[in-house]
Amino acid sequence: MKMRINYSEATSILIILQTLWWGLNSQCEEPIESSKLDLSVTYDLPHFVSDTPVQKLLEFNGTVYVGAVNKLYALSKDLKKIHEYNTGPVHEGHDCSAPDPCSGCKNKPLNKNNTNMALLMETFYDLELFSCGSVGNGVCHRYLLEDGPLDAEISCMYSKKNKDSSYGCPDCLAGPSGTQILNVMSSGVVRFFVANSEVLDSTVPRLHHTISVRKMRETQDGFEFFSKQSYMDLAPGLRGNYPLHYVYSFQSGPYIYFLTVQREGGSSNAFHTRIVRMCSSDPEILRYVEMPFECIYSERRRKKRSAQVVFNVLQAAHVAKVGYDFQQEMGLKEGEDVLFAAFARSKPDSPEPTASSAVCLISITDINNFFRDFMQKGYTRKLSHFPGSEDKNFNQVRAFNQIMHFLQSVLARVAIWFIRDTGYRLEVTSTNPRRDYFHGRFRNVLLTSIAVVPIQNHTVVSLGTAEGRVIQVVVSRFGKTEPHVDFRLDALPVSSEMALLSPQRHDGSLLLVTGNKVSKVPLRGPGCEQLWTCNSCLLAPAFMGCGWCKTSDRCTRAPRCSPSHWIQDTCPLLITTISPSSAPLGGHTNMTICGKNFGFNKKDPCLLHWFTTTSCSLFLWREMFMSLCCMSGWSNPVITDIFPEFGPKSGGTVLTITGSFLDSGNMQLVTMGNATCALQSISATMLTCRTPPQPSPSQHKVQLHIDGVIREAPVSYTYNENPHISSVQPKHSFIRSALPPTFTFTFSHFTCSHDEDKRNILCITPSLKGLSVQPPVATKMTFVLDGFSTDQYDLLYVEDPKFEEFQKPTVTPRGNKSILEIKGNKIEAVKNGEVLRVSNRTCESVTLVGNTLECTVPMELQSAAKELEVEVRDSFILSSTSDHSM
Numbered sequence: 069m070k071m072r073i074n075y076s077e078a079t080s081i082l083i084i085l086q087t088l089w090w091g092l093n094s095q096c097e098e099p100i101e102s103s104k105l106d107l108s109v110t111y112d113l114p115h116f117v118s119d120t121p122v123q124k125l126l127e128f129n130g131t132v133y134v135g136a137v138n139k140l141y142a143l144s145k146d147l148k149k150i151h152e153y154n155t156g157p158v159h160e161g162h163d164c165s166a167p168d169p170c171s172g173c174k175n176k177p178l179n180k181n182n183t184n185m186a187l188l189m190e191t192f193y194d195l196e197l198f199s200c201g202s203v204g205n206g207v208c209h210r211y212l213l214e215d216g217p218l219d220a221e222i223s224c225m226y227s228k229k230n231k232d233s234s235y236g237c238p239d240c241l242a243g244p245s246g247t248q249i250l251n252v253m254s255s256g257v258v259r260f261f262v263a264n265s266e267v268l269d270s271t272v273p274r275l276h277h278t279i280s281v282r283k284m285r286e287t288q289d290g291f292e293f294f295s296k297q298s299y300m301d302l303a304p305g306l307r308g309n310y311p312l313h314y315v316y317s318f319q320s321g322p323y324i325y326f327l328t329v330q331r332e333g334g335s336s337n338a339f340h341t342r343i344v345r346m347c348s349s350d351p352e353i354l355r356y357v358e359m360p361f362e363c364i365y366s367e368r369r370r371k372k373r374s375a376q377v378v379f380n381v382l383q384a385a386h387v388a389k390v391g392y393d394f395q396q397e398m399g400l401k402e403g404e405d406v407l408f409a410a411f412a413r414s415k416p417d418s419p420e421p422t423a424s425s426a427v428c429l430i431s432i433t434d435i436n437n438f439f440r441d442f443m444q445k446g447y448t449r450k451l452s453h454f455p456g457s458e459d460k461n462f463n464q465v466r467a468f469n470q471i472m473h474f475l476q477s478v479l480a481r482v483a484i485w486f487i488r489d490t491g492y493r494l495e496v497t498s499t500n501p502r503r504d505y506f507h508g509r510f511r512n513v514l515l516t517s518i519a520v521v522p523i524q525n526h527t528v529v530s531l532g533t534a535e536g537r538v539i540q541v542v543v544s545r546f547g548k549t550e551p552h553v554d555f556r557l558d559a560l561p562v563s564s565e566m567a568l569l570s571p572q573r574h575d576g577s578l579l580l581v582t583g584n585k586v587s588k589v590p591l592r593g594p595g596c597e598q599l600w601t602c603n604s605c606l607l608a609p610a611f612m613g614c615g616w617c618k619t620s621d622r623c624t625r626a627p628r629c630s631p632s633h634w635i636q637d638t639c640p641l642l643i644t645t646i647s648p649s650s651a652p653l654g655g656h657t658n659m660t661i662c663g664k665n666f667g668f669n670k671k672d673p674c675l676l677h678w679f680t681t682t683s684c685s686l687f688l689w690r691e692m693f694m695s696l697c698c699m700s701g702w703s704n705p706v707i708t709d710i711f712p713e714f715g716p717k718s719g720g721t722v723l724t725i726t727g728s729f730l731d732s733g734n735m736q737l738v739t740m741g742n743a744t745c746a747l748q749s750i751s752a753t754m755l756t757c758r759t760p761p762q763p764s765p766s767q768h769k770v771q772l773h774i775d776g777v778i779r780e781a782p783v784s785y786t787y788n789e790n791p792h793i794s795s796v797q798p799k800h801s802f803i804r805s806a807l808p809p810t811f812t813f814t815f816s817h818f819t820c821s822h823d824e825d826k827r828n829i830l831c832i833t834p835s836l837k838g839l840s841v842q843p844p845v846a847t848k849m850t851f852v853l854d855g856f857s858t859d860q861y862d863l864l865y866v867e868d869p870k871f872e873e874f875q876k877p878t879v880t881p882r883g884n885k886s887i888l889e890i891k892g893n894k895i896e897a898v899k900n901g902e903v904l905r906v907s908n909r910t911c912e913s914v915t916l917v918g919n920t921l922e923c924t925v926p927m928e929l930q931s932a933a934k935e936l937e938v939e940v941r942d943s944f945i946l947s948s949t950s951d952h953s954m
């Protein structure tokens with residue numbers, strides 16, 4: 069739009085307002101940007117597709133190991149297959165005569181697929197990969213990788229010497245319902261902490277301990293337990309019917325942690341999440357403690373108390389170090405580990421998640437402080453689901469810790485039985501709930517995966533959803549940041565299993581699993597194309613490397629645009645509307661300019677320049693989409709006329725004001741004396757309003773007020789007495805059509821006209837034909853004259869008259885008069901209604917004789933007219949030849 073501003077007319081300079089005016093929202097139509105991101109964009113990312121579903125991922129020294137059903141793959145960094153190992157299918161059954169799970173059954177049908185249950189790397193003794201499957205009782209295979217993945221030496225980790233172990237099967241690591249295995253080196257020994265989710269079938273034999281710690285045999289062909297204290301199993305009554313799911317495990321400092329989803333305990337059937345902590349240096353389960361981990365969100369509701377929602381079931385977690393910014397904001401020490409956990413709300417009394425998630429985070433230091441404080445206060449009890457645990461008070465715990473600390477490196481083995489009595493196996497009964505870090509943003513999504521990586525000074529969280537989307541968001545204080553990436557990776561859910569590839573490098577990436585597919589998502593984002601406006605493009609985190617490509621009008625990375633058209637600091641300015649389009653001279657009109665990219669220039673806000681040269685002060689600047697200034701006018705509104713110039717004192721008359729620039733400025737107000745004339749319509753040249761009432765007949769100035777300036781009409785408006793109606797004639801009408809006598813009348817909306825002296829008004833009664841009413845119909849009528857309502861008057865609708873067909877009216881002389889005779893039925897009303905006219909005159913007199921109407925023809929017609937025109941209402945026009953004239 070073009071706008072001309074006449075600077076010489078600008079008479080005054082402006083008020084500078086500091087306050088923000090949120091009402092502006094309603095003036096500028098904000099672009100439909102519920103999301104800064106175009107959610108339909110997809111990216112073509114490097115990926116690997118396995119023949120079978122993928123369960124586990126592990127990255128080591130640039131090689132990606134993929135554990136899938138019946139397969140173990142070694143992939144290069146760009147996800148090209150280097151090597152594959154077959155791990156199944158196998159034959160299993162009672163008919164198998166093999167002496168151990170490693171030998172396999174020869175010449176038998178392959179009846180069992182081997183699902184990968186655990187994949188772990190051990191580098192202390194050797195460079196070795198352990199892969200444990202669902203077959204062979206969860207016994208693992210060891211891949212010695214000294215010569216690289218192409219030439220691994222494979223051995224089965226089952227020792228025949230263990231066959232009669234009194235501790236069960238030390239080589240059976242992976243349980244069939246899912247397992248979490250952590251290998252930790254402590255004091256020159258690698259310990260394998262194994263936690264197996266409970267199989268919900270009480271008929272299955274129990275080969276796997278629920279939670280245990282073991283080490284590799286020195287012969288490196290199997291595992292062994294230190295003692296009966298090296299494992300715990302669910303209480304016999306709970307086996308097979310106590311859902312206990314190990315979701316995630318990690319090591320931090322001297323501890324190892326497992327995160328579980330299980331029943332709250334006591335009489336409750338509800339599920340919750342717990343943090344389990346053990347000491348990585350303990351060869352037995354000596355120091356074991358659990359604590360609930362609660363993630364909540366408080367929904368703000370107006371007037372009501374805020375409703376607290378508990379996200380009870382953990383879906384995925386990741387322990388990571390955070391970037392410098394977040395570390396500062398959270399007051400964390402450098403290098404401190406933080407647990408990021410994606411929770412869902414479960415169905416009632418079930419661990420099954422619903423599509424409602426939250427993300428809570430806690431530093432490991434805080435977890436340990438909570439454990440310490442609650443144990444110190446005695447908010448503990450013995451474990452209800454594991455038998456043989458004992459309640460210990462904190463003093464015993466502390467004494468134990470001191471002794472342990474003293475003895476640890478010296479005489480561990482001896483010390484252990486000496487102090488075994490003073491170890492602890494407890495559950496903390498209290499918790500400090502954490503709040504959803506994203507304030508309900510993921511309330512309608514099921515998050516299934518989480519990965520956290522520091523990039524430059526930022527901390528980027530990558531979330532996967534059950535719908536196969538990947539969301540990336542920079543975490544900062546209060547979690548108010550918007551995601552900068554949100555795209556569909558696949559139609560299948562994103563698995564909680566993920567791996568990182570060179571995360572500290574600029575081209576680092578995240579490996580995600582969906583079904584049979586492993587995809588490589590760059591940590592700095594898969595691309596910029598989702599950022600569909602220039603502003604969101606340039607405001608995206610710098611590490612994404614996005615810029616606006618002017619040739620394609622898209623957000624891209626530099627290589628996808630010609631360098632001269634790729635901009636990273638200014639968006640092209642676009643103005644959509646300026647309102648008002650004119651403002652009164654001498655007034656102070658707030659002007660709103662709607663558009664995009666106002667002065668979005670990191671170095672030099674361009675529009676500011678425009679404002680200053682137009683003596684216009686910018687006082688609001690929001691979201692870069694609109695702007696507002698207060699400026700002096702450039703138009704001169706004038707009133708040339710008003711109509712009507714008078715009306716009843718009761719008001720309500722529609723007053724039309726004509727002139728020019730009447731619509732300039734932001735607010736127009738018409739006054740008549742002290743009262744306001746309510747605006748009805750407005751344009752540059754015409755304005756209508758409804759006159760206010762006045763107590764008595766009077767004259768008032770008509771004034772137009774616009775943004776502080778006043779314009780007056782050249783004439784005043786006169787209030788008269790309200791109209792008075794002396795009589796209404798006739799009092800009858802016909803059902804079928806209208807009637808044109810001399811009287812005043814209103815039914816609903818129909819036309820009336822004045823006669824010359826303004827004493828009579830002629831109106832046409834409305835037809836009731838369509839209403840199927842039976843005459844006579846008594847009605848009331850009221851006349852609204854310029855907004856003034858009269859009293860009510862009676863009006864009777866009677867049946868339409870019927871004149872005999874083909875019977876022409878006849879005129880017969882009677883004395884020195886002419887009498888017009890009309891034959892008909894039900895024609896009384898014609899007489900009563902005085903609606904019969906002869907050549908546009910009223911009959912001198914009308915009499916009814918039987919079914920004949922006799923009209924005395926007016927004197928002047930008897931001599932003048934040769935032909936008489938007989939008319940009853942509009943619709944009946946009858947002609948007749950006067951006898952008299954013949």
Ligand SMILES: *[C@@H]1O[C@H](CO)[C@@H](O)[C@H](O)[C@H]1NC(C)=O
Nearest residue numbers: 128129130131191195213214
């Ligand atoms: C990692 O791989 C490189 C070659 O890609 C190799 O030279 C190096 O020895 C490997 N390191 C380990 C610990 O295997």
Ligand SMILES: *[C@@H]1O[C@H](CO)[C@@H](O)[C@H](O)[C@H]1NC(C)=O
Nearest residue numbers: 120121137157178179180181
């Ligand atoms: C193994 O898995 C394949 C699909 O991945 C399936 O078709 C087959 O029936 C499975 N075999 C057994 C024995 O379960």
Ligand SMILES: *[C@@H]1O[C@H](CO)[C@@H](O)[C@H](O)[C@H]1NC(C)=O
Nearest residue numbers: 391392393396523524525526
């Ligand atoms: C990270 O933050 C520090 C301290 O504010 C600053 O000195 C450094 O330049 C920042 N690094 C990057 C890559 O922004």
Ligand SMILES: *[C@@H]1O[C@H](CO)[C@@H](O)[C@H](O)[C@H]1NC(C)=O
Nearest residue numbers: 085089656657658698734775
């Ligand atoms: C212009 O907007 C400011 C901020 O809302 C307001 O205070 C001021 O009264 C407005 N001026 C006019 C003339 O409407």
Ligand SMILES: *[C@@H]1O[C@H](CO)[C@@H](O)[C@H](O)[C@H]1NC(C)=O
Nearest residue numbers: 740741742743766767768769
């Ligand atoms: C307007 O109101 C003021 C005070 O309310 C009164 O003094 C004045 O006479 C009024 N003017 C008219 C024209 O009614």
Ligand SMILES: *[C@@H]1O[C@H](CO)[C@@H](O)[C@H](O)[C@H]1NC(C)=O
Nearest residue numbers: 882883884885886927928930
């Ligand atoms: C018409 O006749 C009547 C009597 O029948 C008489 O009174 C009257 O004056 C006459 N009028 C004219 C205009 O001749």
Ligand SMILES: *[C@@H]1O[C@H](CO)[C@@H](O)[C@H](O)[C@H]1NC(C)=O
Nearest residue numbers: 823905906907908909910937
């Ligand atoms: C009937 O008379 C009215 C005035 O009473 C006049 O305006 C109209 O033109 C006349 N109509 C005819 C057909 O002469």
